[in-house]
Amino acid sequence: MPLKTLFLNPPSFENFDGGASSRWPATREIESYWYPVWLTYPAGMLEGSRLLDAPPHHVSAEDTIKICKDYEFLVLFTSTVGWEGDQRLAEAIKAANPSIRIAFVGPPVTTSPDKALNECSVLDFICRREFDYSVVEYANGKPLNEILGISYKQDGKVVHNPDRPQVENLDAMPWATKIYKRDVDVTKYNVPFLLHPYIALYSTRGCPAQCTFCLWPQTLSGHAWRKRSADDVAAELKWAKENFPHVKEFFFDDDTFNIQKARTIELCEKLKPLNLTWSCTSRVTTDRETLKAMKDAGCRLLIVGFESGDPQILKNIKKGATVERARAFARDCHDLGLVIHGDFILGLPGETKESIQNTIKFAKSLDVETIQVSIAHAYPGTEFYEYARANGFIVNKAAMSDEGGHQMAHIEYPGLPTDYVLEMVHRFYDEYYFRPKAAARVIWKAIVNRDLPRLYVEAKSFLKLRAQRNKMVKEARNRQQTEPSAPVGAGA
DSSP states (O other), rough: OOEEEEEEEEEOOEEEOGGGGGGSOEESSOOOOOOOOOHHHHHHHHTTTTTEEEEHTTOOOOHHHHHHHHOEOOOOOOEEETTHHHHHHHHHHHHHOOOOOOEEEEEEHHHHHHHHHHOOTTTEEEOOOHHHHHHHHHHHEEEEEEEGTTTEEETEEEEEOOOOOOOGGGGGSSSHHHHHHHHHOOGGGGOSOOSEEEEEESSSEEOOOOTTOOOOHHHSOSOOEOOHHHHHHHHHHHHHHOOHHHHHHHEOSSSSSSSSSHHHHHHHHHHHGGGEEEEEEETTOHHHHHHHHHHHTTTEEEHHHHHHOHHHOOOOOOOOHHHHHHHHHHHHHHHHTTTEEEEEEEOOOOOOOOHHHHHHHHHHHHHHHHEEEOOOOOOTTTTTHHHHHTTOOGGGGGGOOOTTTTTEEOBTTTTBBBHHHHHHHHHHHHHHHHHHHHHEEEEEHHHHTTOOOHHHHHHHHHHHHHHHHHHHHHHHHHHHHTTTTTTOOOOO
């Protein structure tokens, strides 16, 4: 028998969506949670293991420590924002169960393995990048010095084993949905623009795009795009539909779902007979023929990273897309009846007060159903971080979150104060959603989907955070008279 293993997406800030579940770890404007898909694969390979996703199930740190007393090996997926709390939690777990072995996985330990091992003495090892087989091999008794892709301390010195090749045969991996059936309550997962309850899974790994700010392709999944066979994906969804009859929507949470036209159309042909409602990520470079095949196969919604309405900023971040192409893509989606959730980021390289206004105008011209506006975060390990660090743009002592896990503005360019960027985040939301057309559309959809109670809760949460943001801006501006780089907080 392998070591009795607990795979943990740890408890952190209240309503924190991070670690194994989110590319952009933070406490949201509206309580929402993605699935810890990364942890399901090794969990499915180890008999007697359990996946504990603490945040959506509201499992406290105290309860987590008690649960860990029954396990021999802990695999914890950490995040840059949650690192300090995760370290303290690991120390408490070790104190309560001295014999437990502990491994950390995730971007922070990939980018700074020496720092992680030197700061957290209870770690037996960390995994760099993809960790599926590394932790499984350890649980099955393989010595540390024979396991690829890990780092550990030996005689007080950090040892880095050779890198592990990326997983190529994704069809050989367990199905994430079977681990959901075993270990989680799918009704606990909520994303405001997806139908509830929903289930998320991957059909690919990696992203060939070179966006300078994007965390996972640069620190975890890599740029090499690998795909599951269409038959394997369809078989999993058929099984999931039968085993989760109450689930209203399936979401492909791939870094880039439809980047290859032929594969997307092939998969759609397999999905169409299943009569599913599904959604996915998308780039604006997807052509109309592919979008139509997706719609015909049951696709309802696309999450699209428009990021900015400024052409130069799109070039600066190596987005590989243009404003004109984004407009054409949105027109095709509207015409085909595909819903768009648009993501925008304020504070990317080259941002000015004028470019922010251009992005707000651009978003309103696209008129997508829902939006998310984030403040640019320079995560260690990304090209954006190196750019910001080299040019001295990182302020607020590089703090990335406040005491509640909300984003803190930590990038400041000449002529663009952090408090102004924060103010523009909620100005962006106000100008977008308080248009009669946009407000009516949100309400009507809630009525059609019988989600009015959900809309009420979400609107109340958003307005509460909006008021907090306004207060933060005022306080920051008052402090700036004596402290020019006073911290400013923001939701993600």
